[in-house]
Amino acid sequence: MPKAVSSLKTRLVLAALAWVAVAIPIGGGGLMLSFRDTLADSFDERLTSLLGILMGSAEIAPSGDIVLARPLGDPRFEQVYSGWYWSISHNQRNVLRSRSLWDQELAAQTGPVSATPRLRTVQDALGKRLRVAEQTVDLPGITVPVTFAISGDLASLQADARDFNRLLWLSLVALGAGLVLAILAQVSFGLRPLRKVTANIERVRMGAVQTLEATGTRELDTLVEEINTLLDQNRNTLERARSNAADLAHALKTPLSVIRSAMSAEKRDDLLQVEAMQRIIDRHLARAASAGPRRGVTTPVQPVVAALVRGMSKIHSERALVFETQIEDGAIFAGDAEDLEEMLGNLIDNACKWARTRVTVTTRLQRQELQIEIEDDGPGIPREQQALGIERGQRFDESTPGTGLGLAIVSDLATLYGGALALDSSPLGGLRARLQLPASAAQPA
Amino acid sequence: MRVLVAEDEPNLAARIAARLTTAGFAVDMAHDGRQAHFLGDTEAYDAVVLDLGLPQQDGLSVLEQWRASGHKVPVLVLTARSRWHEKLAGFNAGADDYLVKPFEMEEVVVRLRALIRRSTGHATSTLQCGPLRLDLNAGMFELNDEPLELTAQEHRILSYLMHHQGKVVSRTELAEHVYDRDSERDSNVIDVLISRIRRKVGARLIATIRGRGFMLSNAPASAGP
Numbered sequence A: 001m002p003k004a005v006s007s008l009k010t011r012l013v014l015a016a017l018a019w020v021a022v023a024i025p026i027g028g029g030g031l032m033l034s035f036r037d038t039l040a041d042s043f044d045e046r047l048t049s050l051l052g053i054l055m056g057s058a059e060i061a062p063s064g065d066i067v068l069a070r071p072l073g074d075p076r077f078e079q080v081y082s083g084w085y086w087s088i089s090h091n092q093r094n095v096l097r098s099r100s101l102w103d104q105e106l107a108a109q110t111g112p113v114s115a116t117p118r119l120r121t122v123q124d125a126l127g128k129r130l131r132v133a134e135q136t137v138d139l140p141g142i143t144v145p146v147t148f149a150i151s152g153d154l155a156s157l158q159a160d161a162r163d164f165n166r167l168l169w170l171s172l173v174a175l176g177a178g179l180v181l182a183i184l185a186q187v188s189f190g191l192r193p194l195r196k197v198t199a200n201i202e203r204v205r206m207g208a209v210q211t212l213e214a215t216g217t218r219e220l221d222t223l224v225e226e227i228n229t230l231l232d233q234n235r236n237t238l239e240r241a242r243s244n245a246a247d248l249a250h251a252l253k254t255p256l257s258v259i260r261s262a263m264s265a266e267k268r269d270d271l272l273q274v275e276a277m278q279r280i281i282d283r284h285l286a287r288a289a290s291a292g293p294r295r296g297v298t299t300p301v302q303p304v305v306a307a308l309v310r311g312m313s314k315i316h317s318e319r320a321l322v323f324e325t326q327i328e329d330g331a332i333f334a335g336d337a338e339d340l341e342e343m344l345g346n347l348i349d350n351a352c353k354w355a356r357t358r359v360t361v362t363t364r365l366q367r368q369e370l371q372i373e374i375e376d377d378g379p380g381i382p383r384e385q386q387a388l389g390i391e392r393g394q395r396f397d398e399s400t401p402g403t404g405l406g407l408a409i410v411s412d413l414a415t416l417y418g419g420a421l422a423l424d425s426s427p428l429g430g431l432r433a434r435l436q437l438p439a440s441a442a443q444p445a
Numbered sequence B: 001m002r003v004l005v006a007e008d009e010p011n012l013a014a015r016i017a018a019r020l021t022t023a024g025f026a027v028d029m030a031h032d033g034r035q036a037h038f039l040g041d042t043e044a045y046d047a048v049v050l051d052l053g054l055p056q057q058d059g060l061s062v063l064e065q066w067r068a069s070g071h072k073v074p075v076l077v078l079t080a081r082s083r084w085h086e087k088l089a090g091f092n093a094g095a096d097d098y099l100v101k102p103f104e105m106e107e108v109v110v111r112l113r114a115l116i117r118r119s120t121g122h123a124t125s126t127l128q129c130g131p132l133r134l135d136l137n138a139g140m141f142e143l144n145d146e147p148l149e150l151t152a153q154e155h156r157i158l159s160y161l162m163h164h165q166g167k168v169v170s171r172t173e174l175a176e177h178v179y180d181r182d183s184e185r186d187s188n189v190i191d192v193l194i195s196r197i198r199r200k201v202g203a204r205l206i207a208t209i210r211g212r213g214f215m216l217s218n219a220p221a222s223a224g225p
Helices: A008-057 A154-190 A192-206 A218-262 A268-289 A301-315 A337-354 A383-391 A395-399 A404-416 B010-022 B033-042 B059-068 B084-093 B105-119 B152-163 B171-178 B187-201
Strands: A058-060 A066-068 A085-090 A093-097 A118-123 A129-137 A146-153 A322-326 A358-366 A369-376 A420-425 A431-438 B002-006 B026-030 B047-051 B075-079 B097-100 B126-129 B132-135 B140-143 B206-209 B213-216
Touching (some): A008 A118, A008 A129, A008 A146, A008 A154, A066 A093, A129 A154, A146 A154, A192 A218, A337 A369, A337 A404, A337 B084, B033 B059, B084 B097
Antiparallel strands (some): A085 A093, A358 A369, A420 A431, B126 B132
């Protein structure tokens, strides 16, 4: 298994760095070698041209001796032991030599007479590495061939090469650093649309928006379109399931109403059957219509409670009930709005039915958990029945017909979300229903 | 008291209408959303029974349109959808109460009477005017604690006057709230009915205000010239 690279950005940067790390030394090395060759060639060329000047300046005096008509212009030939020497010799003897040679001799090798100079590198008695150009020619009026030799100090060549190399590597390092910065900039610019998509997906997950925004890059927008199609399908499937369940309920309930109204009150057993059917429909409808937990769907509690309290005030307008709600700002249910409406609707309605004057709704946030308490100041229910309720939501419909079904539905829904419904006695005197639900960590956008 | 029943299932609609007629209401029926909207817009009803699942125009939008154009008639919503989401949608659209199907017919009568009573500003379920008492739960009149025998039309007129006691009610208004749409409306008949009621409850309670109409009150002196 290859070790996973942490991110696209790291991958791109690492690949580019490897490329830079290989290319720059190879390029630098090549440049260095070729520059050294060029320097050596131009050194040789200079020596050769100086040799030509030397040969051109040599004349045969009437005495038969070789003399130099003009001195070579370069002052280095006058500096003692400068490494820049010349000599003219025949019969293995220096006839003439530069002043710089002082007491030394430039050991010339007599070769065959030729039209081009011979080049070689020697070490002189002082340890200097010299480049020597020499040429053996026939001079008119002299019987033996004469060898002209001229030398230059290679140290100057090496100094030039060193200077160049230092400059070369400095600029290569600068180039490398520049490339790394450019790569970082390029990668982050190139990956910006991807980051945008990631941020967008996060917003969809949180439920802040329904679809992803296009990024303006062709490759990513294909992906964005596909994701949007999937999101749409997901939503439509849920909507269809819900409306199917609701339509089925509607379709069943209207004939059920007719049957019920047609029955005489004496047929008590038959009426009970109709009521049982109604309960079954309600209970299963509640479960089927529930969205269930889905990632990223969140519902703030406050507006739902406010809408329910408005509705309850109408339903129970005879009673002049006082509603007290204390909903924390951060109370956000990690689930679907309709499911929260269903749970709170049943609990608050139940509290209203039993309350004398007061119904309270309070939330408490504990890390990942949202606690909603609904209390009333009515007569409450006995402890044994509360215990039954905590153990099995199903028992409610049998123990307290009429109000029980609502509590069973709430318990079903809460369980679906990994929460729970618990009942106990309220300090107000009536029932306290405590709903535990998953809280959303995120704030709604 | 006159009500509109908007329900598309004919069997259920007929049963509701029959029960309401028995309870003393004048009943009009609408079988789809458009008809319901038109009737609610043009006729004077004391209450409406509105099914949310109407064809052509659903009940919610009918209700929203009524409220948007300022109709304050109390509306009892009938729905097959028992989820709170739908109930809240109903209340947000302007419903005053709801009943989830299937329901007891008696429940419709009780809720309607309560809605009408509240909409006319009465807090208790018994309306009293001197010796005359209307028990809204039973829908019965009593005079000096004795049951009072009234015909259906007399009952409606007296009931309307009872709900609006202390106010002048015109003949047209009475006719509008006492007859259903199919009846012949003749305001002379109203005068005949009023005099019959006067004979039963005593002339003192119902005053004739010339050129304006009638007023039910427990004023000590006989009103009107």
